[in-house]
Amino acid sequence: MELVVEHLRACYDDVVAVDDVSLRVETGQVVAIVGPNGCGKSTLLRAIARLHRPARGRVLLDGEDLWSLRPKEAARRVALLPQSPQAPEAMTVADLVRFGRHPHQGLFQQWSQEDARAVQAALELTGTTELAHRRLDQLSGGQRQRGWLAMVLAQETPVILLDEPISMLDLGHQVEVLCLIRELAAKSGRMILMVLHDLTAAARFADVLVAMRDGRLVAAGPPREIVSPELVRELYDVEADVLPAPGCGAPVVVAHQRRLAALLASRAPG
């Protein structure tokens, strides 16, 4: 399948948050959207997820305009995991994952064999089968995030959108979740678009980087081709070295101290 974003423009009142962004994503790809705070990356994700109506442009999945669909039809095509989702206390992982089946159910189609299979598959894919009957509020951050990913997977959509899926996690859990995301894209034939803050992690785990600033697309492509000192400067106004990671060769961004030194100097007394 193919997701195409065409000349998308999204505004908040008078402020243009996303301006003329076009993208093309295919099944199996992991796309990371990066850029400074307020660059419009989350708004772009929200426009694809039908949470924010674009002022102009279209979002097409295999030629079908997502914004022309009814809510449940769209929810069978695109799933979104927001930044810090909240569940009622005392809910278990299995309870949560079953909610992922909602777009496939109806008032009198409340539970099918298909639902049972999808929930079990989602638990297995995310390694949460053993956690299924544990309460969400008693899990570690990484375990809880895997539970939410399982809910999104149970939705069985070709497109999965993740808004900063690792922002609340420590390094160990970040790697755990990012590895899982990679594996899901490869194994279950989904396309995954995620907003990430960490450029190095994005370069390490995504097939395609989409770099944005001030609502515009700055660069898009495989991390090794587009991550450069120039790109880092253009996105964040930071001087940095870009080194190949030992082993896999993914670009690693190391910021210079110059900005820090200048900042400290300006704060020095007298």
Next chain:
Amino acid sequence: MNPAHQPSHVLGSAVTPTLAQPDRPAGAPPGTRVLRAGSLSVLVPLRAVLVAVAAGLALAAAVVWSAAVGSFALSPWEAARAMVGQGTPTAVLLIQKIRLPRIVAGMLAGAALGLAGCLTQTISRNRLATPNTLGVNEGAALAILAVVLATGNSLGPWWVGPLGGLAVALALLLISGGPGTRSYRFLVVGIALAALIDAHINLVLAQEHITTATAVFAWTVGSLAGRGYLVALPVAVALAFLLPLVLLVGRPLSVLQLGEEVAASLGVPVRRVQVAVMLLAVTLAGLAVGIGGPIAFIAMAAPILASRLSEPTRVPLILSGILGALLVVVADTLGRVVAGPVEVPVGVVASILGGPFLLWVLFRETSARGF
């Protein structure tokens, strides 16, 4: 991708086949049974059904108790027999013409308040957001009071309460910008509106002659004195129409517990559901106020108790209604009997019992979270 980075449990789960649980061959969620007919299926939550039946029995017991006690006391058995027209003529007259109509009116008011409270608490994801704290009850009370004082009738038409509640709800939505994303703001604006309207009610009463004011005062704090089938009937009819709608929003409402963004991405038309829920809650609360005035705490306590007794994934609408009815019947009966010949209005009893209840809820929740 470097396999050394891969967490071992991901690998482990990929190779370990998961066995289907033998006690649930159809893969039904735990604690439920699936009823199937062709491609149709309905999940029956066993625990919810059991708890609702138990609450219904408790309500029946409360009704019998309430009918039995009072200045002319009967045994529960005599009271139950008198309800179906057996026993001494005095007992039958007392139960069928005086006590039972009031109990039925109280049950309907309580059920409507319990349902309304469950609806508002769920869409604003805040236990404190009830028709009472949001000013909806007060708006309904002020509207009814205005009509009563203008016409000199002791009752307004049944639709005045819902209209008054609706006016407040509209003001609330316009000022606060909706229940979900800014639930704190929604609640604070509601509390401000409630206080403002409460002051208005007192102002209106203060301008009335003392005898009129005294007659109406008990009702403005919530009272079932002298209430019966006359006020209960239109509410019963309205409830019969509203109940299927309430059950219809139950499913999307349970998904909304995960937040507006997740619910929207699961295919719930969030705005439409929120508007429908607010309309239903306001109508129910307005109808309840038409019967017994703005009885405090019922709309808050019934859903809290109901969710304690049911599974975390469900929005316990039915149970909130049953428990609301139970609480009002119990509170009204206590008000009739505790102070002897003097009657304490049900609203006052509910407030006296509601204060400690709220503290209990707060302490329980903070100790459960460990801070």
